Amino acid sequence: MELLKHCIREKGTVVSSGVLKVDAFLNHQLDVSLLNEMGKAFYAHFGHKGITKILTIEASGIAIAVIAAQYFNVPVVFAKKAQSLNLAGDLLTSQVYSFTKQRSYDVMVSKRFLTAEDNVLILDDFLAEGSACRGLMEICHKAGATLGGVGIAVEKGFQQGGQLLRQEGVDLLSLAVIEAMSPEQGIAFGVTQQF
Amino acid sequence: MELLKHCIREKGTVVSSGVLKVDAFLNHQLDVSLLNEMGKAFYAHFGHKGITKILTIEASGIAIAVIAAQYFNVPVVFAKKAQSLNLAGDLLTSQVYSFTKQRSYDVMVSKRFLTAEDNVLILDDFLAEGSACRGLMEICHKAGATLGGVGIAVEKGFQQGGQLLRQEGVDLLSLAVIEAMSPEQGIAFGVTQQF
Numbered sequence: 001m002e003l004l005k006h007c008i009r010e011k012g013t014v015v016s017s018g019v020l021k022v023d024a025f026l027n028h029q030l031d032v033s034l035l036n037e038m039g040k041a042f043y044a045h046f047g048h049k050g051i052t053k054i055l056t057i058e059a060s061g062i063a064i065a066v067i068a069a070q071y072f073n074v075p076v077v078f079a080k081k082a083q084s085l086n087l088a089g090d091l092l093t094s095q096v097y098s099f100t101k102q103r104s105y106d107v108m109v110s111k112r113f114l115t116a117e118d119n120v121l122i123l124d125d126f127l128a129e130g131s132a133c134r135g136l137m138e139i140c141h142k143a144g145a146t147l148g149g150v151g152i153a154v155e156k157g158f159q160q161g162g163q164l165l166r167q168e169g170v171d172l173l174s175l176a177v178i179e180a181m182s183p184e185q186g187i188a189f190g191v192t193q194q195f
Numbered sequence: 196m197e198l199l200k201h202c203i204r205e206k207g208t209v210v211s212s213g214v215l216k217v218d219a220f221l222n223h224q225l226d227v228s229l230l231n232e233m234g235k236a237f238y239a240h241f242g243h244k245g246i247t248k249i250l251t252i253e254a255s256g257i258a259i260a261v262i263a264a265q266y267f268n269v270p271v272v273f274a275k276k277a278q279s280l281n282l283a284g285d286l287l288t289s290q291v292y293s294f295t296k297q298r299s300y301d302v303m304v305s306k307r308f309l310t311a312e313d314n315v316l317i318l319d320d321f322l323a324e325g326s327a328c329r330g331l332m333e334i335c336h337k338a339g340a341t342l343g344g345v346g347i348a349v350e351k352g353f354q355q356g357g358q359l360l361r362q363e364g365v366d367l368l369s370l371a372v373i374e375a376m377s378p379e380q381g382i383a384f385g386v387t388q389q390f
């Protein structure tokens with residue numbers, strides 16, 4: 001998606017070969033016009049799939065999901081990050097490992113809001129090794145829900161998460177795929193579908 | 196706002212005289228149509244005030260803010276909850292006390308995204324004692340920004356946060372004000388402006 005790539009080039013900062021800051025438009029300050037164009041792109045790809053619910057994870061995923069949900073006309077559920085899961089038995093849980101923070105955390109969704117009737121679109125801001133996405137997929141699986149697809153804003157194509165999901169047959173759409181990046185040389189985007 | 200009150204009555208759960216669960220539509224599962232009606236109501240009240248930025252706090256405030264921002268056509272900035280603030284010097288910070296969790300936490304906004312040029316609308320899901328709102332107001336103050344107003348989905352009118360803000364002259368709009376609630380007797384709403 002050219003607008004997103006443009007924002008990444010103009011307003012993103014490559015902190016290191018692994019870390020891209022997009023806090024000017026995607027995960028601290030939010031460019032709502034961009035989010036709407038992203039929502040349209042997700043709908044163009046997944047709109048025919050009978051999605052009944054959009055699933056994301058707090059906090060950065062919420063903005064992307066809720067704007068996109070307007071096109072799909074379905075509710076959003078966002079998974080909560082929990083310190084501990086000694087709560088009620090009505091939770092769907094999974095463990096996610098954050099490579100950025102070098103630690104694991106639990107994520108949870110109430111069973112009331114995800115069921116075997118649901119056809120779920122997972123949306124998130126970043127895909128690198130894919131741990132957060134796997135956590136959400138596990139929660140869908142525990143709910144007995146169908147996975148309709150996965151939509152990602154920025155995929156780090158030099159990490160393996162996206163490749164593995166595609167090999168497994170997941171319908172994965174990443175609006176921008178970064179093949180390589182460095183503070184010195186900037187960002188090289190891979191080929192994505194046209195929008 | 197009648198639609199929000201209706202959702203609270205039909206889908207909310209009064210857990211105790213102080214705790215209302217709205218996770219079916221406002222802070223776990225998100226009803227996007229409701230969020231849009233809330234956004235319109237905020238715009239009807241604050242739309243003439245020359246707002247340049249909407250400020251909220253992760254995670255539940257993000258959905259409300261980003262949908263409302265479509266009507267104002269301005270960016271959203273969400274304050275991040277931080278474990279520790281030994282980060283860079285380019286942060287605006289404040290401390291917030293959570294009565295629910297009985298502990299304090301720090302919130303932060305990058306100085307790049309809030310400046311003395313900004314006229315800020317603070318949006319959040321709940322207002323009780325007002326600690327989160329005060330934290331965001333302090334961040335605005337530190338940025339030298341103007342506070343255009345505060346918009347809240349659900350005000351607990353039996354706690355003093357809203358009353359104190361109004362006494363100080365803050366332009367505060369709460370879409371639903373709960374005067375009293377209990378698991379036995381349900382919810383009594385106060386009088387709010389009509390939408």
